[in-house]
Amino acid sequence: MNWDETGPDTDERPDERLVQADADGEDTAVEAALRPKDLDEFVGQEKVREQLDLVLKAARARGATADHVLLSGAPGLGKTTLSMIIAAEMGAPIRITSGPAIQHAGDLAAILSSLQEGEVLFLDEIHRMSRPAEEMLYMAMEDFRVDVIVGKGPGATAIPLELPPFTLVGATTRAGLLPPPLRDRFGFTGHMEFYAPAELERVVHRSARLLDVEIDVEGAAEIAGRSRGTPRIANRLLRRVRDYAQVKADGRIDRPVAAAALGVYEVDARGLDRLDRAVLGALLKLFGGGPVGLSTLAVAVGEERETVEEVAEPFLVREGLLARTPRGRVATPAAWAHLGLVPPQQGGKGQQGLFGA
Numbered sequence: 421m422n423w424d425e426t427g428p429d430t431d432e433r434p435d436e437r438l439v440q441a442d443a444d445g446e447d448t449a450v451e452a453a454l455r456p457k458d459l460d461e462f463v464g465q466e467k468v469r470e471q472l473d474l475v476l477k478a479a480r481a482r483g484a485t486a487d488h489v490l491l492s493g494a495p496g497l498g499k500t501t502l503s504m505i506i507a508a509e510m511g512a513p514i515r516i517t518s519g520p521a522i523q524h525a526g527d528l529a530a531i532l533s534s535l536q537e538g539e540v541l542f543l544d545e546i547h548r549m550s551r552p553a554e555e556m557l558y559m560a561m562e563d564f565r566v567d568v569i570v571g572k573g574p575g576a577t578a579i580p581l582e583l584p585p586f587t588l589v590g591a592t593t594r595a596g597l598l599p600p601p602l603r604d605r606f607g608f609t610g611h612m613e614f615y616a617p618a619e620l621e622r623v624v625h626r627s628a629r630l631l632d633v634e635i636d637v638e639g640a641a642e643i644a645g646r647s648r649g650t651p652r653i654a655n656r657l658l659r660r661v662r663d664y665a666q667v668k669a670d671g672r673i674d675r676p677v678a679a680a681a682l683g684v685y686e687v688d689a690r691g692l693d694r695l696d697r698a699v700l701g702a703l704l705k706l707f708g709g710g711p712v713g714l715s716t717l718a719v720a721v722g723e724e725r726e727t728v729e730e731v732a733e734p735f736l737v738r739e740g741l742l743a744r745t746p747r748g749r750v751a752t753p754a755a756w757a758h759l760g761l762v763p764p765q766q767g768g769k770g771q772q773g774l775f776g777a
């Protein structure tokens with residue numbers, strides 16, 4: 421992806437977008453500093469918090485290890501944070517790994533056999549584990565036991581290995597991709613939703629306090645409104661606005677400062693960035709709002725099909741600006757309004773107003 425080569429300098433990697441929700445290129449030290457440490461500090465996700473609170477309190481009352489927990493939801497919504505909170509609330513240590521890091525069953529056996537009693541094992545992207553590792557996990561979750569295969573071919577033997585009770589916290593962006601036998605072995609599944617603007621405002625205020633930045637209510641609302649329902653993005657935008665406030669203003673963040681700063685980074689009032697607007701703009705201006713095929717749209721914006729489909733479109737669809745139909749991509753009336761353009765007359769050739777904004 422090269423679309424932001426000429427974009428403003430940031431401390432993110434140059435091929436990263438300011439509004440991307442995953443952690444690639446994220447400053448992990450800053451992210452760690454901003455993580456809520458307990459359930460009370462964790463903003464929003466009321467249902468998941470309430471349910472998890474019961475699961476953990478009951479386990480503590482029984483003096484038992486908590487049930488395995490599956491957290492599903494988009495990147496940046498707080499799954500890692502919640503797994504750390506689970507460990508903290510249980511007074512247990514935590515081990516963090518991910519599905520792609522476990523390619524062989526032996527990798528998993530090594531981790532499992534070194535867990536302490538009650539330890540939380542956080543397995544991010546659990547849907548990307550290899551099949552043999554996944555099968556080993558079934559038994560480990562259910563019976564706290566694994567069979568380690570020693571040797572090869574007809575002489576191979578399975579040596580059973582007892583494990584201490586542990587809590588697996590699996591995280592996935594694609595709960596639907598998990599095989600049912602794995603899904604069924606979790607005692608509790610929490611579905612993380614995108615955050616409401618008011619919740620993101622609380623995230624921004626909290627982070628500003630921790631970063632020692634002065635921000636008013638409207639400044640926080642401005643950042644929250646552009647954060648695509650995602651705390652990780654809210655925190656990242658806050659840091660960019662803080663830079664701007666320090667360099668161009670008196671360090672304090674209010675609405676005009678936040679809006680001007682995010683204007684520099686081309687994140688608009690609804691959280692669309694340059695790539696999103698390029699896709700939407702091409703759909704409206706070149707193809708009259710569609711329907712147009714994905715490949716044609718991608719060529720029109722000079723991007724790979726996958727970039728348009730996987731990076732730009734999900735948010736545009738979620739925002740109700742673009743629809744994927746069997747005949748191709750179609751802009752919604754909200755898309756015309758957002759870019760300040762007038763849709764062509766129904767049935768007419770009507771291109772009037774298309775290039776108006």
Ligand SMILES: Nc1ncnc2c1ncn2[C@@H]1O[C@H](COP(=O)(O)OP(=O)(O)OP(=O)(O)O)[C@@H](O)[C@H]1O
Binds near residue numbers: 443451452462502
């Ligand atoms: N509910 C919340 N309240 C306050 N801050 C939050 C909340 N959820 C997430 N954050 C902040 O957002 C950032 C990203 O959260 P986290 O790493 O937990 O997301 P994630 O869902 O695990 O993402 P990924 O799947 O990409 O790893 C963290 O810095 C964290 O402080």
